[in-house]
Amino acid sequence: MQQDLRSMNLEEMAALLAEAGQPAFRAKQLFGWIHQKQVAHMEQMHNLGKPLLSYLEQHCHITVMELERKQVSRDGTEKFLFRLAxxxxxxxxxxxxxxxxxxxxxxxxxxxxxxxxxxxxxxxxxxxxxxxxxxxxxxxxxxxxxxxxxxxxxxxxxxxxxxxxxxxxxxxxxxxxxxxxxxxxxxxxxxxxxxxxxxxxxxxxxxxxxxxxxxxxxxxxxxxxxxxxxxxxxxxxxxxxxxxxxxxxxxxxxxxxxxxxxxxxxxxxxxxxxxxxxxxxxxxxxxxxxxxxxxxxxxxxxxxxxxxxxxxxxxxxxxxxxxxxxxxxxxxxxxxxxxxxxxxxxxxxxxxxxxxx
Ligand code: SF4
Incomplete structure (x- = not known):
């Protein structure tokens, strides 16, 4: 089963990348893309190199949620209804x-x-x-x-x-x-x-x-x-x-x-x-x-x-x-x-x- 990158912490990413034969610094890069830059698509992580990206595409996915509905209150409060996979x-x-x-x-x-x-x-x-x-x-x-x-x-x-x-x-x-x-x-x-x-x-x-x-x-x-x-x-x-x-x-x-x-x-x-x-x-x-x-x-x-x-x-x-x-x-x-x-x-x-x- 494909692993969800958004569910993974730094240690789990390091273990995944070690399995893929990647150098250790890649784990921090990957963590930054997922949890700091909050990317939703793998192709956005452009500095990871093609071999790693194709490995990730084969073994992992990124949780996506579709915005199903949004309501905005008179006071500016916004309510989001997200549809899960x-x-x-x-x-x-x-x-x-x-x-x-x-x-x-x-x-x-x-x-x-x-x-x-x-x-x-x-x-x-x-x-x-x-x-x-x-x-x-x-x-x-x-x-x-x-x-x-x-x-x-x-x-x-x-x-x-x-x-x-x-x-x-x-x-x-x-x-x-x-x-x-x-x-x-x-x-x-x-x-x-x-x-x-x-x-x-x-x-x-x-x-x-x-x-x-x-x-x-x-x-x-x-x-x-x-x-x-x-x-x-x-x-x-x-x-x-x-x-x-x-x-x-x-x-x-x-x-x-x-x-x-x-x-x-x-x-x-x-x-x-x-x-x-x-x-x-x-x-x-x-x-x-x-x-x-x-x-x-x-x-x-x-x-x-x-x-x-x-x-x-x-x-x-x-x-x-x-x-x-x-x-x-x-x-x-x-x-x-x-x-x-x-x-x-x-x-x-x-x-x-x-x-x-
Ligand atoms: S039913 Fe569940 S979600 Fe609703 S108030 Fe009680 S604990 Fe919270």
Whole structure:
């Protein structure tokens, strides 16, 4: 089977090229073409020499993803739907932050799986079920393809922040996610700082422990969404397997090892998890932990009409109550709500259209 060059690290390329009888320096050249210059076609790697190029063409390929659809929000957020080689679709969302020069950045929210097995009831991806894990090449290609798009548009800023908050549970594809992070962070690749990479999990406790052992300086985000087991289990089935006591113990252990502040994501649902009692429960749950609560007014998702979005006043009252209780909390700046911005919504729409033709 042909190997995917975008899935390979420097050592793997060195081994491949040694097998091909090539000098060692070629591995760095090849790595630079694939992960720094982000080429999509072998013939672009013009300094490798014909014999090596024809060897690579015989034994390898480069992951390609076709842009199937793109939506642009009024606020400039862009949502990409990419079609993979096997016909599956994945989404990623580009958020351009402007303003102060020092704060300008392009952040890409990427997927780690096709679909997701976790079945969170407020999530369009969760409602569609799990299809498969993404390869390392498919994960990094989301960044490379969007960089190409930025370049074509004359945007000089490449993707500088990566957030694993798209489709899928990254910790259930941990090996590939870690390898992809290694490539994105590599000094001869995109050099995306490790503190600019966020991994978000719904709370797979054993995998969280495994991630902690990697001692990576990345940002960990944990989807909390409800401060007690009964309510959390009702919207996040994973809570039945790993209830809050286990999850919080794993988070505390993670912090003892990695020392970084943990972000807790909290989708605020009107009349469900936005009451004073929830503030008290959150206070108890997070006591003594260095953490930040990101409050995200829930996005309307088809088939989940039971979740209503709180209005601005309710959101700000809830955040103020959390702050008064001594917690660090803020409202997540919302982007792309007019373009199916939440994960899985665009793929869900396209799947439905395909099914109805
Ligand atoms: S919210 Fe995340 S973990 Fe939950 S179903 Fe959606 S993609 Fe999966």
């Amino acid at each position: 096997d016909g599956n679709d994945i989404e990623c969302v580009l958020m351009r932050y402007r303003g102060d020069l020092s704060k300008q950045r392009n952040t890409l929210c990427i997927s780690s799986q096709v679909g997701c097995a976790m079945g969170c009831t407020f999530c369009a991806t969760g409602q569609g079920g799990f299809v498969r894990n993404l390869t390392v090449g498919e994960i990094v290609s989301q960044v490379y393809e969007v960089n190409r798009h930025l370049q074509a548009e004359g945007d000089e800023l490449p993707v500088g922040n990566v957030v694993f908050m798209g489709m899928g549970e990254p910790l259930l594809n941990l090996d590939h996610v870690l390898q992809a992070i290694g490539l994105l962070n590599h000094p001869q690749g995109q050099q995306i700082g490790i503190r600019r990479i966020t991994v978000s999990t719904c709370g797979i406790v054993p995998k969280l422990q495994e991630l902690a052992q990697q001692k990576l300086d990345l940002v960990l985000a944990v989807s909390l969404h409800a401060p007690n087991n009964e309510q959390r289990s009702s919207v996040m089935p994973v809570n039945r397997q790993y209830p809050l006591e286990q999850l919080m113990a794993a988070c505390r252990k993670y912090q003892a090892i990695n020392r970084n502040r943990i972000s807790f994501e909290y989708a605020l649902i009107a009349g469900f998890n936005d009451q004073p009692v929830h503030v008290q429960q959150l206070k108890q749950l997070l006591q003594g932990m260095d953490c930040h609560l990101n409050i995200i007014p829930v996005n309307p998702v088809a088939n989940t009409a039971q979740f209503s979005r709180p209005d601005k006043k309710q959101v700000s009252a809830f955040v103020k109550a959390l702050q008064k209780a001594g917690l660090k909390a803020s409202v997540r700046e919302e982007k792309g709500t007019d373009i199916d911005g939440a994960c899985g919504q665009l793929r869900g729409k396209v799947l439905k259209q395909q099914q109805s033709v």
